[in-house]
Amino acid sequence: MTALSIYQQHDRLLVAVDCIIFGFDGQQLKALLIKRSFEPEINKWSLMGGFVQQDESVDAAAVRVLQQLTGLENIYMEQLGCYGEVDRDPAGRVVSIPYFALIKIDEHEEELLEKFNAKWYALDKVPKLIFDHNRMMNQAIERLQLKASTQPIGFELLPEKFTLTQLQNLYEAIFESSFDKRNFTRKINSLGILQKLDEKEKVSSRKGAFYYLFDRDKYNKLQHEIKKFI
Structure with missing residues (x-):
């Protein structure tokens, strides 16, 4: 029996990536969601996702999806795991690999958000999402909190x-706590x-606050x- 015939004996399935995109508006941590434009679950809120193509890795697929929605490249992103329940997508057998990404909220291309009918939601206002996307969102928040406690990834969200x-x-x-x-x-x-700068931000107060890098x-x-950042 040839290797090809062994492969042909097995079922085929689709592999997708779903992206949990976080941004910070100066006061609230937010997630970027899209309104789904096709069935199943048309017009319901969803993570931005897409299928992995034959000629790309799953990481490359996530980069492509993020660039399509935001217009940005070199985004901080991290793979979260694998969601492979048999009935997770009613349209077919789809295994999804979610990623969380951090972007500066004022740098994305507004026209692309309009094209995909996308909207920023504060984390405590995230609506019910399709399929298992709320589970992915919760996992992404937990991972962000874990990484932010030991690494300076929070700076990816700041100007x-x-x-x-x-x-x-x-x-x-990020930590839903007061310090x-x-x-x-x-x-x-x-x-x-x-690095402390000589320049001050004077919108919030007359005295002003020094900027840092x-x-x-x-x-x-x-x-x-x-060992511990925060």
Whole structure:
């Protein structure tokens, strides 16, 4: 029996990727959802997804789907696992590999969101999604919280320059908790991975707050010493 005949004996199924896309608007952590344009579950809210093509890896498929929706490249993304329940998609036998991605919310292309009928939802306002997409969303939030506690992935959600208040607002949104401002500032400064600028943000207060940059080179040198980020 040839290898080809052995392969032909087995059932074939579709492989898809689904992307949980997070953004931060300065106050709330949000997820980007689309209104599904075809059956089954037409006009219901969904994650952005697509089928893996014959000539691409699953990672490449996720990159393609993210670029189609946001217009962005070099997005931080991470594979979450595999969802393969037999009846998860009523249209056919589909195995889905979900990814979570982090983008700067003001950098995506607005026209693409309109094209895909996409909308940002605060995490506590996410509607019921199709299939098992709510499970994927919850898993992505848990993974984000885990990674954000030990690695500086939160900076992927912030503009290049930010205030300490904006940084604290972000981490409070990620962990759904309040932090003491003095302790938070002391902890962040103790890591030695922020560069303070002379420029101030003066919209929020008359006195203004200094802007900071995340120093990735310093972090790369110190990352083995930093066991806990927040």
